[in-house]
Amino acid sequence: MKIHEYQAKDIFKKYGLPIPNGIVAHNAHEAEEAAKELGTPVVVVKAQVHAGGRGKAGGVKLAKSPEEAGKIAAEMIGSRLKTYQNPEGLPINCVLVEAGVNIDKEFYVGLTLDREVSRPVLMVSAAGGMEIEEIAKTNPELIIKEHIDPAIGLLPYQARKIAYKVGITDKKLLSQFVKIAMTLSKMYFELDASLIEINPLVQTEEGNFICLDAKIDFDDNALFRHKDIQELEDTTQVDPLELEAKKWDLNYVKLDGNIGCMVNGAGLAMATMDTIKYYGGEPANFLDVGGTATVERVAAAFKLLLSDPNVKAIFVNIFGGIVRCDRIAGGIIEAAKQVDLDRPLIVRLEGTNVELGRKMLEESSLNIIPAKDMADGAQKAVKAAKGEL
Amino acid sequence: MSVLINKDTKVVVQGLTGKEGSFHAKQCLDYGTQVVAGVTPGKGGIIWEDDEKKYKIPVFNTVEEAVKETGANASLIFVPPAFAADAIMEAADAGIKLIVCITEGIPVNDMVKVKRALQGTGVRYVGPNCPGVITPEECKMGIMPGHIFKKGRVGIVSRSGTLTYEAAYQLTQRGIGQSTVIGIGGDPVPGTTHKEAIEMFNNDPETDAIVLIGEIGGTMEEEAAEYIKERVEKPVVAYIAGVTAPPGRRMGHAGAIISGGKGDAQSKMAALREAGAYVCNTPAEIGEMVEKALKERGLL
Ligand SMILES: Nc1ncnc2c1ncn2[C@@H]1O[C@H](COP(=O)(O)OP(=O)(O)OP(=O)(O)O)[C@@H](O)[C@H]1O
Ligand SMILES: [Mg+2]
Numbered sequence: 066m067k068i069h070e071y072q073a074k075d076i077f078k079k080y081g082l083p084i085p086n087g088i089v090a091h092n093a094h095e096a097e098e099a100a101k102e103l104g105t106p107v108v109v110v111k112a113q114v115h116a117g118g119r120g121k122a123g124g125v126k127l128a129k130s131p132e133e134a135g136k137i138a139a140e141m142i143g144s145r146l147k148t149y150q151n152p153e154g155l156p157i158n159c160v161l162v163e164a165g166v167n168i169d170k171e172f173y174v175g176l177t178l179d180r181e182v183s184r185p186v187l188m189v190s191a192a193g194g195m196e197i198e199e200i201a202k203t204n205p206e207l208i209i210k211e212h213i214d215p216a217i218g219l220l221p222y223q224a225r226k227i228a229y230k231v232g233i234t235d236k237k238l239l240s241q242f243v244k245i246a247m248t249l250s251k252m253y254f255e256l257d258a259s260l261i262e263i264n265p266l267v268q269t270e271e272g273n274f275i276c277l278d279a280k281i282d283f284d285d286n287a288l289f290r291h292k293d294i295q296e297l298e299d300t301t302q303v304d305p306l307e308l309e310a311k312k313w314d315l316n317y318v319k320l321d322g323n324i325g326c327m328v329n330g331a332g333l334a335m336a337t338m339d340t341i342k343y344y345g346g347e348p349a350n351f352l353d354v355g356g357t358a359t360v361e362r363v364a365a366a367f368k369l370l371l372s373d374p375n376v377k378a379i380f381v382n383i384f385g386g387i388v389r390c391d392r393i394a395g396g397i398i399e400a401a402k403q404v405d406l407d408r409p410l411i412v413r414l415e416g417t418n419v420e421l422g423r424k425m426l427e428e429s430s431l432n433i434i435p436a437k438d439m440a441d442g443a444q445k446a447v448k449a450a451k452g453e454l
Numbered sequence: 455m456s457v458l459i460n461k462d463t464k465v466v467v468q469g470l471t472g473k474e475g476s477f478h479a480k481q482c483l484d485y486g487t488q489v490v491a492g493v494t495p496g497k498g499g500i501i502w503e504d505d506e507k508k509y510k511i512p513v514f515n516t517v518e519e520a521v522k523e524t525g526a527n528a529s530l531i532f533v534p535p536a537f538a539a540d541a542i543m544e545a546a547d548a549g550i551k552l553i554v555c556i557t558e559g560i561p562v563n564d565m566v567k568v569k570r571a572l573q574g575t576g577v578r579y580v581g582p583n584c585p586g587v588i589t590p591e592e593c594k595m596g597i598m599p600g601h602i603f604k605k606g607r608v609g610i611v612s613r614s615g616t617l618t619y620e621a622a623y624q625l626t627q628r629g630i631g632q633s634t635v636i637g638i639g640g641d642p643v644p645g646t647t648h649k650e651a652i653e654m655f656n657n658d659p660e661t662d663a664i665v666l667i668g669e670i671g672g673t674m675e676e677e678a679a680e681y682i683k684e685r686v687e688k689p690v691v692a693y694i695a696g697v698t699a700p701p702g703r704r705m706g707h708a709g710a711i712i713s714g715g716k717g718d719a720q721s722k723m724a725a726l727r728e729a730g731a732y733v734c735n736t737p738a739e740i741g742e743m744v745e746k747a748l749k750e751r752g753l754l
Contacts, residue, residue, distance in 0.1 A: 117706055175708035178562060180672040183569045183643045188711060201711040208711060215566045257563055262706040280706045286535060287561035320700060331640060332614020332669055333737075335695040339719075340736040342698045351699070384616045384623075386599050415623065417599055439620070440738035 066283045067115040068297045071161045073279035076256070080248050083241075083275045087163035089113070096138030099162035100131035107165030110137040114155040115302035117264075117280060118148035120195045124157070127165065134162055155302050166275060171265030172231065173197045173208070176249050178259065185213045185253055187223070187246060191231040193265040219250035241274045256294065257287030306369060313365040315354060322347025324450050325370035325379040325408075327363070329354050329386075337382045340439055346447035349376045354383075364400035371404060378409045378449035380442055385416020394422035398429045409434060409449040413442035456589040456634040457609065457654040457661070458552060458578070459528060463593045466491040466520045466550070468541045469532035470502050470513060478532065478556075478597050479511070480504040485594040489530075491520040517548035528552040530586070530595045538582060539564035542645075546577045554595045555581035555645070565643040572645075580646045584639030585615040590632050598622075598637070606631015607753075608744060609655035611648055612667035613640050613674075617695060617737055621665055624741030630748070633661040640669070648678035656686050662753045663689045663744060666731070670696030673716050679725035689747035690731040693740055694722045 074084045088099035100108045108131075112124035119125050124146045128134035138160050147154035173193035179186040190208045192200045200207055209230045211223040224246035228239050249261050260282035267277045288295050300308055310317035316331065320338075324346050328334035331353045338348040350373070354366050370379055383393055393414060401410060413436040414422045426433045434454065436442030448454040465482070469475040470492025483489050483504070491512055492502050498515030514520040517529065529545040531538060531553065538557040545553045560582050572579065580587055586596015590603035598615070602623040610625075610632055612618040618637050625632060636651045638644050648666060655661045664686070668675035675694060682690050697719040716722075727733050732743050748754035 173707070175706065175711065177706075177708040177712060178566070178642060179712055180642050180674075181677070183566055185566070186712065188708065197707050198710050201707070215563070215570050254563060257561055259562065260706050260708050262708055264707060282706065284562045286559045287563065289536060290561075318700065328616075330614055330616030332612070332667070332695050333616035333620065335669060335699055336614075336617055336620075336693075336737045338698045339695060340738065343736050348698060384619045386597070386616065386619060416619070417601065438738060440736060443736075 066285055066288060066294070066298055067302065068281055068283075069113040069115065069299065070111065070279055071113055072297050073281040074276070076252070076281065077276055077279050080252055082245060082248055083273065084279070085164045085166050085275060085277065087161050089159050090138055090162050091159045092142060093135040093139035096160060096162050097131045097135035100128060100134035103162065103164045105164040108134050109163045109165055110134055110141065111161040111163060112141050112146050112157045113159050113161055114146050114157055115299070116146070116148045116151035116155055118150045118195070119146060122146055122148040124148070138162070158301055166267055166277060167270040168267050169270045170268040172268070174245070174249070174263040174266045176253050176261045179212060182212055184215060187211045187213060187219060187227065187250065189227045189231055197264060213250055215254070218254065219247055221247065235272070237272065238268065238274060245274060256281070257284045257291060258282065259284045306372065310369055313362050315352060315362065315366055315369070317369060318351040319373065320348055320350050321375070322349045323375050323377040324446050325349045325373065325376040327352050327354055327366050327370065327379065327381045329383050333382065333384060337380065337439065337443070340443040341380065341446060344444050344447045346443070346450055349373055360396045360399045363396050364403045367400050367404045367406065371406070371408070376408060377452070378411065378446050380446035381410065381412045382439060382442055383414055385414065385419070388416075389418045390414045390416050390422030391418045391425060394425040398425065398431060401431050401433075406431065409454065411436055411442050411446045411449060413437075413439055456592065457658050458580075458587050458634060458636065459589050459593045459595055461486070461592040463528050463595070464488050464490045464524065464526045465528050465530050465595060466493060466517060466524070466526035467530045467532065468493045468517065468545065470494060470511065471497050472532055475532035476502070476504065480509065481597075481600070482530070482594050483509050485600040486591070487593045487595065490524040491526050493517050493520050517544045517550065521548045521550065526550070528595065529554070531555040531557060533557060535559040535561070539568050542568050542579060543571065546572055546575065551577055553577065553579040553645070554584070554586050555579060556584060556586055556597055557581070558583040560641070562642055565641060569643055569645065578646065580636060581639040581644070583641045585618055585637035587634065587636050589634045596637065598635070602626055603635060604631040607633050607660060607662040608665060609633050609658065609661040609663070610635040610665040610667070611651035611655070612637055613669050614667060614695065617667050617693075620737050621667060621740045625744060628741050628745055630741070630744060630754070633658060642672065648674045649681045652678050652681060652686065652690070656688060661688070663691065663748055665740060665744060666690060666692040666726070668692065668694045668722055670694070670699055670719050670722070671717055675722040676716055676725045679729040679731070682726070682731060683729035689751055690726075690729075691734065691740060691743045691747055692723075692726045692731045693734040693737050694719045694726070695737070
C-alpha cells in the first residue's frame with residue numbers, strides 16, 4: 066500500500082527524522098495561508114499523488130510569495146499529474162506547502178528488499194535527486210549498498226561505511242547521517258514497509274541533513290497488524306476498476322488491448338497474455354480469479370471485463386486443479402447469464418471432470434466457443450476479437 | 455528415485471483441523487501419502503477424521519510431540535498467514551528437515567527472518583504460497599490435483615501453481631512421467647530457489663531432464679541459468695511468464711535501481727538460452743519441447 070508524501074513525513078517526524086516545516090492545503094486559499102504561516106522567503110508547492118517523478122512532471126514548484134503559492138495550488142488541485150512512473154496520471158486532491166530549503170547537496174537514500182539475497186538493502190548515493198534512475202544505469206558504482214541482517218538490524222558501522230564512501234566526513238553530518246540510517250532500518254521492520262525512500266536527503270547550506278522527499282510503501286500482507294497505517298489509504302489514487310476488483314479479491318490490471326482474459330493463478334494469467342500476444346492479439350487486461358472461482362466472483366470478473374468498451378472477445382482459461390471442471394463450467398454459465406454476456410466467449414477448461422464441464426458449456430444456450438487447449442483458445446480469441454469467428 | 459519426498463516420507467500436517475488442512479490432508483491420504491499426525495495448538499489429544507470417515511489421524515499440541523509419538527519427518531503447513539512463520543520455525547525446531555508451506559499472504563519480513571534463521575541449519579523448506587511437492591505415485595505434499603501427474607524421469611520446478619499443472623499435464627498426456635515436481639511458490643522470499651531445485655534434480659540419478667518455469671521479477675532464473683551453464687548436462691526446458699506484463703505503477707526508484715536491468719522476461723530468457731536451455735515461447739510448447747529434448751539425447 067502506498068501513502069502520500071505528507072503522510073510519510075508525519076511518520077518520519079514521529080521517528081525523529083528531520084523534515085522541513087510544511088502544511089497540507091486543499092485549495093488556493095489554504096495554500097496561501099500556509100505559505101504565510103511558514104513565513105520563509107520561498108515555499109515549495111508539492112502535488113500529493115501516489116507516484117514519483119513529480120518534479121520532472123511539473124508537480125513540484127517554487128513560490129516566492131503566498132499569492133504565488135495560492136496560484137500554483139489553484140492550478141494543481143483538481144488536475145491530474147502524469148509522471149513517467151504513472152503514465153495514466155493521478156488526481157491531485159491536495160498539495161503540501163513546504164518551507165524552501167537552501168540545498169547544498171542532494172543524496173539518494175533508499176531501503177527495500179533485495180530479492181537476490183532475501184534481505185533488505187540500504188542504498189545511498191551522493192548523486193541523489195531526480196536523475197537517480199539514470200545514474201543507476203550509467204554509473205551503478207555511485208550507489209553504495211549495505212545489506213541488513215534481519216536478526217540485528219542495521220549496525221552503526223554499516224552506516225559509517227556508507228557515509229565515508231559517499232563523502233560524508235564532517236563530524237556533525239556523519240553523526241546525523243548514522244542516526245537517520247539507523248532510524249530507517251528500525252522503521253522498515255517496525256512498520257513492515259516494503260520501501261522507504263528519501264530522494265533527496267539534502268545537506269543544507271547551514272550544514273545539516275534534512276529529508277526533502279519521503280516515500281513509504283507498505284507490505285499489503287502485513288497490514289493486518291497495522292490498523293493505524295490502513296487508515297492512511299487514499300483510494301482516489303487507485304484505478305476505480307482495480308478498486309472494484311479488490312472488493313471481490315480479484316487481481317486485475319487494465320491494459321490497452323481488446324481481448325479480455327480471465328484466468329486462475331497469476332503465472333497462468335501472465336502466460337495466457339503472452340500466448341495471446343504470440344498469436345498476434347492484444348490482451349485487454351491481467352485478471353487472476355484465484356483458486357476459488359465461485360459464481361459470484363466469476364460474475365464480478367465478467368462485469369469488470371465487460372465494462373471495458375475496448376473488449377471485443379473474452380478468453381477464460383482455467384486449469385481446474387482440485388476444483389472439478391463441471392462446477393467451474395456451471396459457475397461460468399450461471400455468471401454469463403447473470404451479466405448478459407454480449408461478446409464472444411472462448412473457454413478453455415482443463416482438470417478433473419473436464420469432459421463433463423465441456424459438455425455443459427457446449428449444451429448451454431450461450432454463445433460459448435470451447436477450446437481444446439491454451440494455444441487453441443488464444444488463437445480463437447484473437448480471431449474472435451477481429452470478428453473473424 | 456526422486457528428490458525431497460518418496461513413499462517412506464511421514465508427514466505431519468500443521469493446521470490439520472482447519473478447513474484447508476482437512477480438505478487437502480484427505481486428498482493427500484487418498485493419493486497414498488503417509489500422513490501420520492496433525493498439529494493444532496489447543497486440540498492435542500483428539501483424533502482427526504475426514505468427512506467420509508476413511509482416516510483417523512492423531513492431533514498434537516506441538517510438532518515436537520507429534521514427531522516423538524509418530525516419527526514424522528516432514529511437515530505440510532496450512533496455518534493462517536499471521537502464524538505461518540511461527541509454524542515453520544516450530545517444525546524446524548522439532549527436528550523436521552523438510553517443510554512445505556502452502557500458506558499464501560505471509561508478511562514478507564516474516565519470511566526474511568525465517569530465511570535468516572534457517573540458513574545453514576540443513577532444514578529444507580519449500581514455499582510459501584506454493585502448490586507443494588509431489589513425487590508421482592508415491593507421495594503428494596500439497597494441493598495439486600494428483601491425477602495429472604505420472605511417475606517418470608522429468609523433474610519440474612515452478613514458481614506458479616497453475617503453470618506447474620499445465621506443464622505436468624502436457625508431459626503426462628505424452629506419456630512422459632515426472633520424478634518429482636516442486637512448486638517453489640510465487641513469494642519474493644522463497645525457501646527454495648530455482649537454482650537449489652535444479653541442483654537437486656541434477657544430482658538425482660533418476661531424473662533425466664528438467665523443466666524450469668519462471669516468471670518476471672527477482673533474479674532467481676538468472677541465478678539458475680548461471681548454475682545450468684556451469685554444472686548441468688541434463689537437458690533443461692524453460693518457460694518464463696510475463697513477456698507482456700506491463701511495468702508496474704510505482705512510487706519510488708529503489709526497484710529500478712536494484713534490478714539493474716535484470717528481472718524482465720527477455721533478460722531471463724536470454725540468460726537461459728545462453729546456458730543451453732531449450733526456451734519455449736508459450737507454455738503450450740513445454741510438452742513438445744521436453745519430448746524433443748529427450749529424443750535428441752536418446753533418452754526417449
Ligand atoms: N522543501 C524544498 N525546498 C527546496 N527544494 C525542494 C523542496 N522540496 C523539493 N525540492 C526540490 O524538488 C525536487 C523534486 O521534489 P521531490 O523529490 O519531493 O519530488 P519527486 O520529483 O516526486 O521525487 P522523485 O524524483 O524522487 O520521484 C527535489 O529533488 C528538490 O531538488
Ligand atoms: Mg524525490
